[in-house]
Amino acid sequence: MSMKRRSLIKGAAAGAAAGAAALARPALAQGRxxxxxxxxxxxxxxxxxxxxxxxxxxxxxxxxxxxxxxxxxxxxxxxxxxxxxxxxxxxxxxxxxxxxxxxxxxxxxxxxxxxxxxxxxxxxxxxxxxxxxxxxxxxxxxxxxxxxxxxxxxxxQMGGWFNKEVRTVDDVKGMKMRIPGIGGEALRKMGMTTINLPAGEIFAALQSGAIDATEWVGPWNDLSLGFYKVAKYYYWPGMHEPxxxxxxxxxxxxxxxxxxxxxxxxxxxxxxxxxxxxxxxxxRNGQALETLIRQHQVQLRRFPNEFLRAYGEACGQVIAEMRDTGDAITKKVVQSFLKSRSELMAWNRIAEQGFMNARQLEYKFG
Structure with a gap:
């Protein structure tokens, strides 16, 4: 009887342990x-x-x-x-x-x-x-x-929010701007100081003067972050992030x-x-842009061609440096990207760009 009791106790303990283990198993073992x-x-x-x-x-x-x-x-x-x-x-x-x-x-x-x-x-x-x-x-x-x-x-995207107008290339020298990626590297070549900040930190940095300008995304996102409250000029086109x-x-x-x-x-x-x-x-971007302009009196500005040309040259220099001095995978990526860019530009010059240019003639329906 003593041996049977010990066997029963061991069996019960093993069963309890198995049950506990089942409860502790990850969801994958449960099928979820x-x-x-x-x-x-x-x-x-x-x-x-x-x-x-x-x-x-x-x-x-x-x-x-x-x-x-x-x-x-x-x-x-x-x-x-x-x-x-x-x-x-x-x-x-x-x-x-x-x-x-x-x-x-x-x-x-x-x-x-x-x-x-x-x-x-x-x-x-x-x-x-x-x-x-x-x-x-x-x-x-x-x-x-x-x-x-x-x-x-x-x-x-939009070109960004600025606390002063950009009339010439020299106007951006010495500015501090939140902008990531190749676009930020190119602006550093043009004399700007650039940093990256997550969405939740940009407004406070712009409000405090820690930065003079920021890009984020476009009207829908930018409206929700309230940049119109702390920056006066809203620039386009967003050549840095197409x-x-x-x-x-x-x-x-x-x-x-x-x-x-x-x-x-x-x-x-x-x-x-x-x-x-x-x-x-x-x-949503079109609706939000109308709200920014009509309700919040945001001043929409286009970057001058002089700035766009200089910026394009600086971006080209950054990409060329990546192609020429980067590691093996970076070189492969740059070469593949530029090949597709050339082919797609040739087609879209007569396809989408051609259509967009024709649509600007404002043919009236109805």
Whole structure:
């Protein structure tokens, strides 16, 4: 009897331990997976932040809850500019940002966000999908155990907010401006001091005078951040960012560990969000610009041609330096990008640009 009692006790203990272990098992073992997404945007920020939430919701609905994604705004789990590292070290499973935030990893990342005087949204998609761009991005991010996918474009951006007018090239010398990427590097060649700041820190920097100018995105985003309250002049065109791409970037091992059907759903949701966010920016920017001008008396200004020419030359110098002195992957990316740019410009000069020029004749319908 004593031996039976000991056996029963051992069996009960083993059963209890097994039950506890089952409760402690990760969601994957239960058939359900929960991922954490960190973002470089404030929580529910119009456009990028709400796009991240929409993507997460789409994945949850499409998988019937088998895969859910919890979204963390900038600063909730990690600071905005630590999102990349949070995924590489396993603190998060994916992030929502834009590649040129990670130039400390490789300057080649710029080309998967946007390049001054480079490609507009549709052209960039052509390079990514049919010109070898995605394969090069995969090669670059493989070094970090990541898989990047585009999840929307802001389209052509505005040139930025300035506290004084820009009439000549000399007017920008000595200015301090928030602007990332190749565009920022080129302006440094022209005598500006440039820094990068996440969305949530720009207003205070502009208000305090820590910076004299900033670019962010365009009217819809800029209206929500209230830049019109602290800057007088709103400049166009946004030659520095003609088609900035949002990225949805995954821990590649975790992505590939998903069942094949879930992987397919995740990629389908990325493609859907890419279209949704791009169209949302296009739809809302015009309305927001009208509000800025009519309700807030923002003074719209066009950069003078002298400035645009000088800026284009400086950008060309930066890109040439990357092509000539960069590492192997950077050189490959630059060469591939410039080849596609040349081909796409030749076509769109008579296609989209030709149509846009014709539309300016203001043919009246009806």
């Amino acid at each position: 997976i929960e991922w954490r997404m960190v973002t470089t945007w404030p929580k529910n920020f119009p456009g990028q932040g709400t796009g991240a939430e929409r993507f997460a919701k789409s994945v949850g609905e499409a998988t019937d809850g088998r895969l859910t994604i919890k979204v963390f705004g900038a600063g909730e789990l990690v600071p905005a500019f630590e999102s990349f590292d949070a995924v590489t070290r396993g603190a998060a499973d994916l992030f929502h940002g834009t590649p040129y935030y990670w130039i400390n990893k490789s300057k080649a990342v710029n080309f998967f966000s946007t390049v001054p005087f480079g490609l507009v949204t549709g052209e960039l998609a052509a390079w990514m999908n049919f010109g070898g761009g995605q394969e090069l991005w995969d090669e670059l991010y493989d070094q970090f155990g990541l898989k990047g996918v585009h999840g929307g474009s802001t389209g052509v 088609g900035t791409q949002i990225e949805i970037t995954f821990d590649k091992k975790k992505l590939l560990a998903l069942p094949k059907d879930l992987q397919a759903i995740v990629f389908a949701c990325c493609r859907a969000e890419n279209e949704m966010l791009t169209s949302e920016f296009n739809a």
